[in-house]
Amino acid sequence: xxxxxxxxxxxxxxxxxxxxxxxxxxxxxxxxxxxxxxxxxxxxxxxxxxxxxxxxxxxxxxxxxxxxxxxxxxxxxxxxxxxxxxxxxxxxxxxxxxxxxxxxxx
Amino acid sequence: xxxxxxxxxxxxxxxxxxxxxxxxxxxxxxxxxxxxxxxxxxxxxxxxxxxxxxxxxxxxxxxxxxxxxxxxxxxxxxxxxxxxxxxxxxxxxxxxxxxxxxxxxxxxxxxxxxxxxxxxx
Numbered sequence: 238x239x240x241x242x243x244x245x246x247x248x249x250x251x252x253x254x255x256x257x258x259x260x261x262x263x264x265x266x267x268x269x270x271x272x273x274x275x276x277x278x279x280x281x282x283x284x285x286x287x288x289x290x291x292x293x294x295x296x297x298x299x300x301x302x303x304x305x306x307x308x309x310x311x312x313x314x315x316x317x318x319x320x321x322x323x324x325x326x327x328x329x330x331x332x333x334x335x336x337x338x339x340x341x342x343x
Numbered sequence: 344x345x346x347x348x349x350x351x352x353x354x355x356x357x358x359x360x361x362x363x364x365x366x367x368x369x370x371x372x373x374x375x376x377x378x379x380x381x382x383x384x385x386x387x388x389x390x391x392x393x394x395x396x397x398x399x400x401x402x403x404x405x406x407x408x409x410x411x412x413x414x415x416x417x418x419x420x421x422x423x424x425x426x427x428x429x430x431x432x433x434x435x436x437x438x439x440x441x442x443x444x445x446x447x448x449x450x451x452x453x454x455x456x457x458x459x460x461x462x463x464x
Contacts (some may be wrong), residue, residue, distance in 0.1 A: 266422065271450035273388075280438055280454035301400070324388055328448045332378070332390035338401065 239263050239327050245336035249343040254315045260308045262323035269329040270305045272291045275337075276321045284323075285310065312340075345369040345453040346441045355429055359462070363424040365439030365455055373397050373417035376442040378451060379424050380437035381460075391437070392415035392424060396445030407433075429462045436460075 240263040250256045260270065268288035273281035282294045285301040288308055298313045312319055320342050325335040351363040378393040386457070393402045401413050411426040422439060439455035444458040 286450040334388040
C-alpha cells in the first residue's frame, strides 16, 4: 500500500501570508496527486489534481507542484476563507489520503 | 450543476447492516466512476470503495472486503453501499463521490453532503 505523509500537521499563519504544505508518498506516484480543502462539518472540496492542475473555480492563489514522491500545496496571500484542513490524495494505486494539515489563524 | 444527494445511514448495533444511497444529477451518470469515502469522528479521510462506469467493476479497501458491497443503478443515476457485519470502527461520516472518468483511480471532483453511520451497542 502507498502511504501518504503530510507536514506539518498544524500550521499557524496570518491573513496575507504565503504558506506551503508538503505531502510525501512512500513510493513514486508520478503526478497522480490531488489536494482538497475541508471546513468543519462540510464535505471536502477539490482544489488541485494531477499535482498542479487547478480545479475550475478555485482561486489562483492556490498552486501545486511536485512529482514522484514529493509534492507541495502553496497558498499565496492567505484569505480568511482559506483557514481549513487540507488533504493530499494519491490515485496512482487505488486511493490513499494524507493525514491532513490544519491551517489555523495566528 | 453536479449534485450528489445522500440518504440512509443512522445508528446500528455491532454486527448489523445498513444501506447507503446516493442519487446523482447534473451529469451523464453511467459514464463516470463513483466512490465512497469515509471520515471517522475527528479523523482524516479514508477511501472505502469504488465502482467503474458502464460494465461496472468494483474495488474495496481491505478492511471492508467481504462485508460491504458497492453497486449502481445507471437507469436511476444511483449508487449504493450495502454494509453488513458492521463494527464500531466503521463509525464515520460516509461521503458519496464522483470521479472524472468511467475508469477508477482518479481524483474526486464532486462530493455528497455526507451521512453519519454510528455503530454502537
